[in-house]
Amino acid sequence: MNLTFLGTGDFYPRSLGHNSALLEWNDTRLMIDCPASNASALERLGLGLHEVTNMFVTHLHEDHINGIQQFAYWHEIHRRMHGNDAKPSLYIVSDLIGDLWSSVRSGLSLTTGGVRELEHYFELRLIDSEDPVFELSGVRFECVRTRHVPSMVSYGLWAKPYFHFSGDALADSDLLGRIEPAVERIFHDCHLWDLTIASHASLADLRSLPEPVRRKLVLMHYNYNYETAESREAFERREGLPLAAPLQSFAFA
Numbered sequence: 001m002n003l004t005f006l007g008t009g010d011f012y013p014r015s016l017g018h019n020s021a022l023l024e025w026n027d028t029r030l031m032i033d034c035p036a037s038n039a040s041a042l043e044r045l046g047l048g049l050h051e052v053t054n055m056f057v058t059h060l061h062e063d064h065i066n067g068i069q070q071f072a073y074w075h076e077i078h079r080r081m082h083g084n085d086a087k088p089s090l091y092i093v094s095d096l097i098g099d100l101w102s103s104v105r106s107g108l109s110l111t112t113g114g115v116r117e118l119e120h121y122f123e124l125r126l127i128d129s130e131d132p133v134f135e136l137s138g139v140r141f142e143c144v145r146t147r148h149v150p151s152m153v154s155y156g157l158w159a160k161p162y163f164h165f166s167g168d169a170l171a172d173s174d175l176l177g178r179i180e181p182a183v184e185r186i187f188h189d190c191h192l193w194d195l196t197i198a199s200h201a202s203l204a205d206l207r208s209l210p211e212p213v214r215r216k217l218v219l220m221h222y223n224y225n226y227e228t229a230e231s232r233e234a235f236e237r238r239e240g241l242p243l244a245a246p247l248q249s250f251a252f253a
């Protein structure tokens with residue numbers, strides 16, 4: 001399996017793109033979140049949006065879903081141009097689906113072809129919120145409820161034995177300690193702003209994690225002060241923690 005970052009930035013990412021990743025294995029592609037910045041990132045990888053046929057949504061902040069209308073319409077237009085009936089699959093935990101449709105319906109429901117529902121654009125793969133796991137092309141994914149904004153539903157994605165992708169999350173030492181032995185890497189939110197942000201992990205939070213967890217960390221969802229490779233390399237030399245770069249790939253055996 002390969003995980004490639006399509007973007008690594010936060011809500012104001014400049015050239016980093018909003019945080020999102022593309023998973024590829026067994027001829028399958030799954031995109032984690034759908035910011036609009038993904039289309040140009042995919043083009044730089046030589047891929048069109050229509051070549052990504054599975055999407056997982058972690059939560060509903062706009063920097064994670066502001067490309068869904070574009071994704072839905074482009075897939076539909078591409079299907080019509082090529083006479084292909086296969087809709088992309090949307091993997092989403094059931095407790096997010098109502099609010100996702102509320103977020104995108106103003107742009108997707110009224111069309112020249114009539115009133116549409118989300119099912120017109122996607123094969124909905126609803127994941128049971130009581131047992132939030134799904135399987136795709138031989139890999140089992142566990143959706144891990146995260147602490148991000150109080151009362152807001154948000155998930156990370158645990159793909160044993162490969163990686164854990166925190167989504168937007170505070171550092172949860174108990175959770176990460178449980179996950180760590182079962183993965184090669186932990187991609188974790190870290191805002192890196194020089195102020196307290198109560199909805200994201202800080203560098204100090206991650207530094208205080210147990211050493212086995214720290215050794216597997218790769219930081220993501222950071223701010224635009226780390227746009228350049230030089231600034232990320234200087235950070236890694238200083239802090240001993242790597243920052244994922246846009247379009248950087250991680251291979252898992």
Ligand SMILES: O=c1ccn([C@@H]2O[C@@H]3COP(=O)(O)O[C@H]3[C@H]2O)c(=O)[nH]1
Pocket residue numbers: 010011061063149168197198199
């Ligand atoms: O309760 C809140 C909600 C939001 N925020 C900020 O707004 C940003 C929204 O996108 P984000 O989740 O990528 O990052 C968030 C934070 O930087 C916050 O500090 N506290």
